[in-house]
Amino acid sequence: MSKKIFSGVQPTGNLHLGNYLGAIKNFVDLNNDEQNECIFCVVDLHAITIKQDKDELKNNIRETAATFIASGIDPGRSIIFNQSKVYAHAEGSWILSCMAPMGWLNRMTQFKEKAGKDKEKASVGLYIYPILMASDILLYDATHVPVGEDQKQHLELTRDIAQKFNKDFDCEDFLKAPEPLIKKNFSRIMSLKDGLKKMSKSDPSDLSRINLTDTKDEIINKIKKAKTDSFPIPNEDQKLKDRPEAENLLGIYSSILDQTLNKTLEEFGGKNFSDLKSQLADVLSSKISPISDEIKKLINDYEYLDKILAEGAGKAEEIAGKKILEMKKIIGF
Numbered sequence: 001m002s003k004k005i006f007s008g009v010q011p012t013g014n015l016h017l018g019n020y021l022g023a024i025k026n027f028v029d030l031n032n033d034e035q036n037e038c039i040f041c042v043v044d045l046h047a048i049t050i051k052q053d054k055d056e057l058k059n060n061i062r063e064t065a066a067t068f069i070a071s072g073i074d075p076g077r078s079i080i081f082n083q084s085k086v087y088a089h090a091e092g093s094w095i096l097s098c099m100a101p102m103g104w105l106n107r108m109t110q111f112k113e114k115a116g117k118d119k120e121k122a123s124v125g126l127y128i129y130p131i132l133m134a135s136d137i138l139l140y141d142a143t144h145v146p147v148g149e150d151q152k153q154h155l156e157l158t159r160d161i162a163q164k165f166n167k168d169f170d171c172e173d174f175l176k177a178p179e180p181l182i183k184k185n186f187s188r189i190m191s192l193k194d195g196l197k198k199m200s201k202s203d204p205s206d207l208s209r210i211n212l213t214d215t216k217d218e219i220i221n222k223i224k225k226a227k228t229d230s231f232p233i234p235n236e237d238q239k240l241k242d243r244p245e246a247e248n249l250l251g252i253y254s255s256i257l258d259q260t261l262n263k264t265l266e267e268f269g270g271k272n273f274s275d276l277k278s279q280l281a282d283v284l285s286s287k288i289s290p291i292s293d294e295i296k297k298l299i300n301d302y303e304y305l306d307k308i309l310a311e312g313a314g315k316a317e318e319i320a321g322k323k324i325l326e327m328k329k330i331i332g333f
């Protein structure tokens with residue numbers, strides 16, 4: 001069955017292995033299935049919910065587009081664009097924020113994590129950010145949204161908002177509730193320094209993550225320094241309970257090779273972490289270094305990247321522009 005795919009990545013720099021294994025690698029697989037219509041968005045309006053440097057933001061928008069292409073998304077087949085170029089996203093977000101009850105937003109755990117202790121100082125944009133995400137998805141009638149585990153709650157909210165809009169305006173099935181595409185395993189890659197913390201671009205320690213622009217040597221060094229525990233690697237997955245660092249490294253190895261955790265445990269059960277680390281560093285550098293090299297090549301080609309983003313925005317505008325007009329008509333504008 002053909003799927004309409006929509007997903008987004010924030011251009012906030014330091015795209016990492018978590019973004020790749022949780023999301024971008026799946027974008028590539030979906031892009032490669034000719035039956036799918038795919039739209040991949042550089043969500044720059046989301047990025048400004050936290051203060052950004054103007055020049056860095058500009059570079060990061062291009063770098064995110066370069067990362068999509070370097071990872072294997074074909075801009076001839078999938079639409080790649082940046083959100084701020086298509087006005088309907090912000091307009092849709094306003095309309096939906098007038099439908100969504102505050103109680104629903106108050107439940108969003110990511111806002112609580114990102115706002116930290118001083119909630120009063122967080123921007124209103126950060127609070128209503130999941131509504132902008134709902135607008136992104138619903139404007140394109142997306143049927144499937146590939147994301148990492150941390151976005152699951154936002155997708156549930158998107159479904160609720162779609163259903164409420166349809167009910168409030170008596171327009172059954174106008175907004176389509178999308179299905180999340182979250183991998184059953186390894187959809188949450190953890191920090192290399194703390195197996196209980198998500199791998200994240202905002203972690204102050206660069207050793208906590210593999211960046212998609214890291215060199216071979218940097219990857220080898222980071223895996224060498226990754227936290228482990230003092231027991232040998234077990235043979236069964238049940239024995240990984242309460243061993244988050246071991247589980248994470250074995251999960252990364254399985255995910256990058258597209259194999260089950262059990263297969264990885266068969267390979268390493270009874271061995272020491274030094275064996276796993278040396279294999280993992282090899283596999284990661286052979287898979288990530290070519291992407292990293294390609295990003296570095298593409299990032300200097302402003303003309304090419306800007307052309308891809310402009311063409312993508314034109315195609316996205318055609319779809320989202322129509323939907324927002326219908327939406328406004330339904331409301332009574």
Ligand code: TYM
Pocket residue numbers: 006007008009010011018019020021022023024043046132133136137145146147148149150151186187188189190198199200
């Ligand atoms: P963002 O930019 O934080 O992350 C981009 C994608 O990477 C996934 N991800 C991870 N997956 C596994 N392990 C990790 N440690 C990890 N860290 C990040 C995220 O789940 C995400 O899929 N709100 C979204 C962007 C967005 C969006 C959308 C997504 C805006 N509009 C519409 C889908 C559809 C975000 O901030 O992702």
